[in-house]
Amino acid sequence: MKQDKTEAALSDCSKAVELDPNYIRALLRRAELYERTEKLDEALEDYKAVLEKDPSIHQAREACMQLPRQIEERNEKLKKEMLGKLKDLGNLVLRPFGLSTENFQIKQDSSTGSYSINFVQNPNNNR
Template sequence: MAEKSSSLDDDETSCKQYVIPSNEEIINELTKDLHSSSIEAAEDTNSVRDKHDERKLEKEDINVGKFEEDITKVSAGDSDKSENEEDHVEVEDDFIDEEALKDFEITYSAEDKERLRKEADTLKSKGNEQFKAGNYRDSAQSYTLALRTCPLAFDKDRAVMYSNRAATKVKLGLKPSAIEDCSKAIELNPVYLKAYFRRAQLYEEVEKLDEALADYKKVLELDPLHREALYTSRRLAEQIQERNEKLKTEMLGKLKDLGNMILRPFGLSTNNFQVTQDPNSGGYSVNFQQTPR
């Protein structure tokens, strides 16, 4: 083998002399980076596995415990606020993310839902006690936490929580928001008399008389012997009629002023036109009089 190598070198005298590497040298040359590449590949594989495990653990944490963690994420700065701010409920503390609740509930078993319903009921009872003690802000927060805990499947339970929270908002002077909570309670339980009655009172207080009367009438549908709804609905009907008559008089006065302005250049006024109502049809007819009475 050495002779052949020597002969080959002799024939190619113009080329640089070299020695054919041995098999061992060839193998070493081919595999010199294999060890470091294997280490890097292993590290990459471990990194991917670690990330997968982290995501798996994170997903499990969300499915099992995230909702309970969200419940505890309540504003911790309430105690630092002044007494003048005590009657104010922040909008962000009030929000109920039903889409998130729906996503969470996909992972819950029947036992999980029942457990959460009981936890929500405990929070509701806490809110009731705080309300009785006059701690309206804390009471509203307890009802909010109850709503964030109670599964969406329990419509009537959630309706009570919304209605109770509306009562605390009334005490806090948040009437528009209280109306929204009453409406949500009615949406969840369309025969919830107390929510209709509470919303009727709120509508009346914010001078939405037609809406208030409609709710009082709904209360009477559910309970024809509800004395306060019966009395108030009659009073409101008369009040609404008086308001409408007043508005009609004001509107006709403005129309008369406008008509006189238009007719004045022609030497006429609205007094030249007599408006008569037909007692049978309720319609009106207009007659022109050259000489007004």
């Protein structure tokens, strides 16, 4: 029920902004709703649009300083989750061959940013 109300409010705000792109209160409200529903990228866009129209709005200024860090933290968390799932999948595929993802070392070249993968026969002995 609460989510339905939030979605309806988001829709109303979007329609209001569509009709009048300079409607600051609608942009601000939509940014708050995006933030509440963890759509941080969209929230940041709206807060930036609010600041472009009225730089004196403290809430938008503060959000523009905090949201990039929150977005980065969320992205790092998602990246770790994804890598963990890929590792699990890799182990599932490698297990019948007596291998695991621990048998492969991935190193990034700091100058080029490219990666190299090396096979390690006994990964537990090399630690």
